[in-house]
Each structure stands twice: as structure tokens, then as C-alpha cells.
Amino acid sequence: MTINWFKYSSPATFYPLAGKMIPLFYALAAILTVIGLYISFFVAPTDATQGEAYRIIFIHVPAAWMSMFIYLVMAMWAGLGLVMNTRLSSIMAQALAPTGAMFTFVALITGAFWGKPTWGTWWEWDARMTSELILLFLYIGYMSLTAAIDDVRRADKAGAILALVGAVNVPIIYFSVKWWNTLHQGASVSITHAPSMAKTMLLGMLIMALAAWMYSIAVALSRARLLMLEREKSTAWAQEVLEQKS
Amino acid sequence: MKPRHKKLLWVLGGLSLLGVATGLVLNALKSNLNYFYSPTQVSNHEAPSNRSFRLGGLVVDGSLKRQTDGLTVEFVVTDTANNIPVRYKGILPDLFKEGKSVVAQGKLDADGRFNADQVLAKHDENYMPPEAAQALEDAKKLNAGKAPKP
Numbered sequence: 566m567t568i569n570w571f572k573y574s575s576p577a578t579f580y581p582l583a584g585k586m587i588p589l590f591y592a593l594a595a596i597l598t599v600i601g602l603y604i605s606f607f608v609a610p611t612d613a614t615q616g617e618a619y620r621i622i623f624i625h626v627p628a629a630w631m632s633m634f635i636y637l638v639m640a641m642w643a644g645l646g647l648v649m650n651t652r653l654s655s656i657m658a659q660a661l662a663p664t665g666a667m668f669t670f671v672a673l674i675t676g677a678f679w680g681k682p683t684w685g686t687w688w689e690w691d692a693r694m695t696s697e698l699i700l701l702f703l704y705i706g707y708m709s710l711t712a713a714i715d716d717v718r719r720a721d722k723a724g725a726i727l728a729l730v731g732a733v734n735v736p737i738i739y740f741s742v743k744w745w746n747t748l749h750q751g752a753s754v755s756i757t758h759a760p761s762m763a764k765t766m767l768l769g770m771l772i773m774a775l776a777a778w779m780y781s782i783a784v785a786l787s788r789a790r791l792l793m794l795e796r797e798k799s800t801a802w803a804q805e806v807l808e809q810k811s
Numbered sequence: 812m813k814p815r816h817k818k819l820l821w822v823l824g825g826l827s828l829l830g831v832a833t834g835l836v837l838n839a840l841k842s843n844l845n846y847f848y849s850p851t852q853v854s855n856h857e858a859p860s861n862r863s864f865r866l867g868g869l870v871v872d873g874s875l876k877r878q879t880d881g882l883t884v885e886f887v888v889t890d891t892a893n894n895i896p897v898r899y900k901g902i903l904p905d906l907f908k909e910g911k912s913v914v915a916q917g918k919l920d921a922d923g924r925f926n927a928d929q930v931l932a933k934h935d936e937n938y939m940p941p942e943a944a945q946a947l948e949d950a951k952k953l954n955a956g957k958a959p960k961p
Contacts, residue, residue, distance in 0.1 A: 610939075610940030610941075610942075611940060611941060612938050612939065612940070612941075613939050613940060613941045613943065613944030613945075614906060614908075614911075614934060614944070615906065615934065615938075619938055622938070644822055647818065647822060648815055648818045648819045648822055649815055650815070682905060683904070683905070683906050683932065683934055684904060684906070684931045684932055684933065684934070685903075685904030685905075685906075685907075685930070685931045685932055686929075686931055689846070689931070691846040692844050692846065729822065729825070729826060730829060732826070733826075733829055733830060733833045737833075737837070744837075744844075745841075745844045745845050745846065746845040746846045746847050746849070746867060747846050748846055748847075748914055748931060748933055750933070750934055750935050750936040751935075751936045752936060753936040753937070753938065761936050761937045761938070762937070762938040762939070763938060763939050763940055763943065766938050
């Protein structure tokens with residue numbers, strides 16, 4: 566069976582489909598968060614060196630992963646919009662940006678809360694922290710740029726170029742702890758070696774990451790739906806939707 | 812060639828050029844992007860001698876000495892090749908421990924001692940329950956007892 570992907574790249578078909586998918590992803594996010602938090606607080610053991618302070622990892626690492634991953638997905642959509650001129654791609658890129666910025670902010674703040682009791686400092690200008698802060702600025706820059714240009718097509722193009730250029734920062738964040746001496750420790754979980762965490766700790770972290778993932782999809786889809794309506798408000802399908810709502 | 816293929820080539824070409832440029836810049840900045848100097852770098856006079864810098868390494872087991880004022884501490888930082896004595900007056904972070912990593916900011920004095928005005932604990936990426944850590948510690952001691960020290 567072949568799926569006609571271009572059918573789904575039309576806002577008129579994607580709008581109702583997204584509407585059906587959103588509750589599902591919200592429900593999954595809620596269930597996974599409850600399970601994840603339960604494991605994080607009650608099942609995962611205390612850490613030998615850091616005591617209970619390490620538990621912030623269950624928020625910090627999923628948020629940091631999402632901040633980088635969402636940026637890559639956003640740049641991918643923006644690039645696709647630039648090359649293929651598909652309306653939906655640029656909408657998806659714009660819909661993802663605020664969620665990515667939120668996760669970057671959460672990663673930075675929880676990192677500060679974690680750094681104080683363990684390292685003894687809220688903030689240091691080491692490569693990992695600085696590059697993550699630049700990621701936050703990139704998200705904010707992307708959102709400001711697309712919001713500042715009134716012509717939607719030009720806004721999409723300018724935003725896409727910024728998003729694509731900024732993508733070089735993501736590998737820098739990820740590998741910063743490998744390439745340079747940093748205060749931040751290396752990766753506990755990576756594809757090149759076995760995870761250096763106790764199993765239940767790892768399980769809690771992965772479930773929380775999955776929950777963050779589901780939440781991001783749900784929020785991005787709802788935002789994309791709004792953007793679709795706003796941009797296509799003069800078309801027949803949008804008029805129909807708006808009439809049904811009022 | 813369709814216009815969208817042309818655009819794709821532009822985007823991919825631009826990204827790869829940007830990637831190469833970033834790689835070159837980062838390579839050129841390599842030494843400036845390091846957060847701290849190792850004791851070996853300090854011994855080789857690679858660290859700045861007239862201004863403050865950060866020194867990172869392991870605290871040598873049994874090297875921690877507390878002065879009578881209760882605040883001043885002295886310890887030795889090593890990267891197993893070279894040692895640098897450090898003096899610090901202030902409160903140490905909770906995770907500061909002999910045998911663990913530390914990053915100190917300060918200046919070298921004339922006789923090679925590092926006077927720190929900030930000491931941060933650096934922890935590793937391993938997370939385990941205390942029982943597992945104890946088991947590892949016991950195994951290490953057992954092995955140390957068996958094999959004669961080099």
C-alpha cells in the first residue's frame with residue numbers, strides 16, 4: 566500500500582486529522598508522566614554520590630534532549646518548506662518553536678538548580694551550558710524573526726534560513742562534553758556505550774522523555790491547527806470550520 | 812533540473828559549507844574553549860602565569876589538610892601524571908571528596924602553589940544506588956590487596 570503523502574500536506578485534510586490525534590497524544594503524555602514521576606520519586610534508588618539531588622535528572626535530561634531534538638525537527642520542517650514550498654511544513658516549523666524554547670529554558674533552569682547543590686555553582690560559562698544558552702537565543706530569534714515579517718511567505722523563508730544555520734549548534738551542544746574540558750559531565754546514555762546508570766533510574770528517565778515527546782507532539786499539533794486556520798481563513802474549508810465553531 | 816531540486820542543492824550546499832566553516836573555527840578556538848587546564852598543562856607552563864585560570868583534576872587521596880582556622884584547606888590536584896598543590900579559603904561544595912574530580916579557579920603563586928578563590932566539584936556520569944557503589948568499592952579494595960602496588 567502506498568500512502569499519498571501530499572494528500573496530508575494539504576491543510577484541509579490535515580486539520581481534522583490533527584484534531585483527532587491531539588487528544589490521543591495528550592492522554593499518552595499524561596499517563597506516561599504519572600508513571601514516569603512515580604518511578605522517579607518512589608522506585609529509583611538514591612544515588613551513591615549525589616543523594617536525592619540527582620532526581621532532578623528526570624526532568625533535566627528529557628528537557629535537554631527535547632530542546633535539541635525539537636530544534637532539528639524544526640529545522641527539517643523549515644528546510645522542507647523552503648525547498649518544496651509546502652504550506653504545512655513552514656506551519657509545523659513555527660508550531661514547534663515555542664515548545665522547543667520552553668524545553669531549552671526548563672533544561673537551563675533545572676540545570677542551575679542541580680548545579681548549585683552538586684557542583685557548588687548556579688552557572689558557569691563552560692561549553693555545554695553556553696551552547697545550550699545559544700540554543701535558547703536561536704529559538705527566540707526564530708520566533709521573533711517570523712513574527713516580525715508581515716508577509717507570511719517571506720517570514721517563512723527568513724525563518725527557515727535562520728533555523729537551518731542555527732542547526733550547526735545542535736551537534737556542538739551534544740558533543741561539547743566530549744570535545745572540550747567541561748564542568749558538565751559526559752553523557753550517561755549514548756549509542757556508543759552501555760548506559761552508566763542503574764536500570765530503574767534509566768527506566769524513569771526514558772519514560773519521562775517519552776512523556777515529553779508525546780506532550781510536544783500534542784502541543785505542536787494544536788498550535789499548527791491554529792496557524793492553519795489563521796493563514797487559510799479565506800479558503801472554503803477554513804470558513805466551514807469557523808462556521809461550525811461559532 | 813526542477814526549481815525545487817535546485818533549491819535543495821542550494822540548501823544542502825550552504826549547510827555543508829557552514830558545517831566546514833564551523834568545524835574550522837571550532838578547531839582554531841580549540842584551546843580557548845576548554846573550561847579548565849590539567850595539572851600537566853600547568854606544569855608545562857601552558858596555563859597563564861599572570862592571570863586567573865581554572866585548574867581541573869582529581870583530588871589526591873589523603874592530601875586534604877584543614878588549617879586551624881577551620882576555613883582554609885590545602886589539597887593536591889592530580890591528573891595522575893603531574894600534581895599541583897592547591898590552597899583555598901572558603902566553603903567546599905558537598906560533593907568535594909578525596910579521589911573525586913574538582914575544578915578550582917585561581918592563580919599560581921611564585922612557588923608553584925595554586926591559590927584558589929573558587930572550588931567546584933565535578934561529578935561523573937555514573938549513577939548508582941549506594942549498595943552498588945559499596946560493592947564496587949569493596950571489589951576495588953579486594954583487588955588492591957591482591958595485586959602488589961606498582
